[in-house]
Amino acid sequence: MKTVERPSPNFNDRQGGAPVDILVLHYTGMPNAEAALELLTTVEGKVSSHYMVGEGGAVYSLVAENMRAWHAGVSSWGGATDINSRSIGIEIVNPGHEFGYRPFTPVQIEAVIALCKGILQRWPITPARVLAHSDVAPGRKIDPGELFPWDELARHGIGRWPRLHTADTGLLAIAPGDRGEHVARLQGELVRYGYGLEATGVFDERSQAVVSAFQRHFRRSRFDGVADADTQFILADLLNQLDAVA
Ligand SMILES: [Zn+2]
Numbered sequence: 606m607k608t609v610e611r612p613s614p615n616f617n618d619r620q621g622g623a624p625v626d627i628l629v630l631h632y633t634g635m636p637n638a639e640a641a642l643e644l645l646t647t648v649e650g651k652v653s654s655h656y657m658v659g660e661g662g663a664v665y666s667l668v669a670e671n672m673r674a675w676h677a678g679v680s681s682w683g684g685a686t687d688i689n690s691r692s693i694g695i696e697i698v699n700p701g702h703e704f705g706y707r708p709f710t711p712v713q714i715e716a717v718i719a720l721c722k723g724i725l726q727r728w729p730i731t732p733a734r735v736l737a738h739s740d741v742a743p744g745r746k747i748d749p750g751e752l753f754p755w756d757e758l759a760r761h762g763i764g765r766w767p768r769l770h771t772a773d774t775g776l777l778a779i780a781p782g783d784r785g786e787h788v789a790r791l792q793g794e795l796v797r798y799g800y801g802l803e804a805t806g807v808f809d810e811r812s813q814a815v816v817s818a819f820q821r822h823f824r825r826s827r828f829d830g831v832a833d834a835d836t837q838f839i840l841a842d843l844l845n846q847l848d849a850v851a
Contacts, residue, residue, distance in 0.1 A: 606664060606719050608656070613646040613667040615653035615675050620690045625670070625728045627692035628721065629677055631738045632749040633657065634701030641698060652676065654694035656720060662712040664720055670727065680741035681801035682734070688741050693724050697749055708752050721763045733799070733847055735764035737822050743800065744814030751825040765846060767823055767839040776834040783808040791832055794840055795819065798847070 619625070631654065633641035638659050644650040645657060645667055654676040657665040668674040676694030685691065697717060699709060709717075724730070737753070738746045759766035779791050789806035796802050800815045813830035820828035823839050832840075 606716075606723065608664045608666040611642060611646055611657075611665045611667055613653040613674070614648050615645070615651060616668040616672040619671070619673040620687060623685065623687075623691040625691055625693060626730050626734055627682060627688060627741075628724060628728075628730050628735045629688065629692050629694045629738055629741060630717070630736070630749050630753070631676060631694060631696045632699040632701045632753075633696050634699070634703055634748060636700060636704045638698045641696065645696065654696040656694075657696040657698065658713055658716050658720065659698050660710045660713050662710075662716040664716055670724070677738065677741055679745065680738075682736065682741045683799040693728065693730075695720065697753075699749070699752075701748060702750065706750060706752065709749075709754065714754055714757060718758060718761045718763060721758065722761065725763065731850070732759075732763070732765045733843075733850075736799075737818070739818040739821055740800065743818035744811060747818075747821065751821045751828055755822055755825075765843055767842045768846070769838075769842060774834045774838045776837045778834065779808060779832040779837070781808050781810075781813045781830065788812070791837065791840075794844060798840065798844060 635641040645653050653668050653674045655668045655670055655674050670693055673689050674694050675689060677688040680688040682688060738748045755764055756766050758764050779788055784807045788808045789804045792802055792804040792812060795815055802815045816832050817828050817830035820836060824836055
């Protein structure tokens with residue numbers, strides 16, 4: 606695919622020798638594309654990503670894929686914390702919740718899909734490790750947010766999507782303030798999927814942030830952090846899919 610070179614000085618060597626096995630998708634959260642490109646490519650910005658995808662479908666290449674771009678910040682997945690060292694990051698232009706969150710454009714999503722396909726061919730990234738910034742930094746980040754069409758990407762073989770949704774499972778909602786075995790079990794399942802959380806048995810603020818991040822990705826109609834029946838069902842389904850490929 607055709608990319609526009611806009612080299613960023615904000616990168617270093619990947620650390621720790623881990624494979625590149627995570628793909629993190631972001632939105633830029635800036636008033637416009639130029640402002641985002643400026644931030645991502647100037648020393649003062651201290652941030653970068655490997656690519657940026659404009660609303661018109663232009664793909665900018667900022668950091669070489671084999672280098673460590675600075676996009677994830679304080680983050681964790683599957684027990685690993687230096688996500689920048691083992692991931693590729695794509696910034697997708699959208700003003701975000703701060704400057705007027707709006708739908709991603711069809712041509713932009715087409716470009717994201719083509720870009721992701723290439724990356725997934727070049728690196729050993731499994732579908733379950735195609736993640737939102739909010740997945741690796743719950744409570745701190747909410748991008749790319751609930752308007753991002755994860756289901757459409759999954760139809761192209763990019764990332765995981767639940768096979769079934771049902772509202773009639775008989776499962777009771779688990780909500781902030783709850784405590785007990787059922788809370789510990791839910792937390793344990795979220796940890797097993799990859800989220801940075803402790804199975805304390807107390808549905809605290811962190812637990813709510815993680816459930817909300819999970820919902821923004823996999824059940825976008827409501828993302829209040831209450832683990833309702835639908836959310837629990839989807840989590841179980843995704844864990845089954847994980848086990849099936851393990
Ligand atoms: Zn981000």
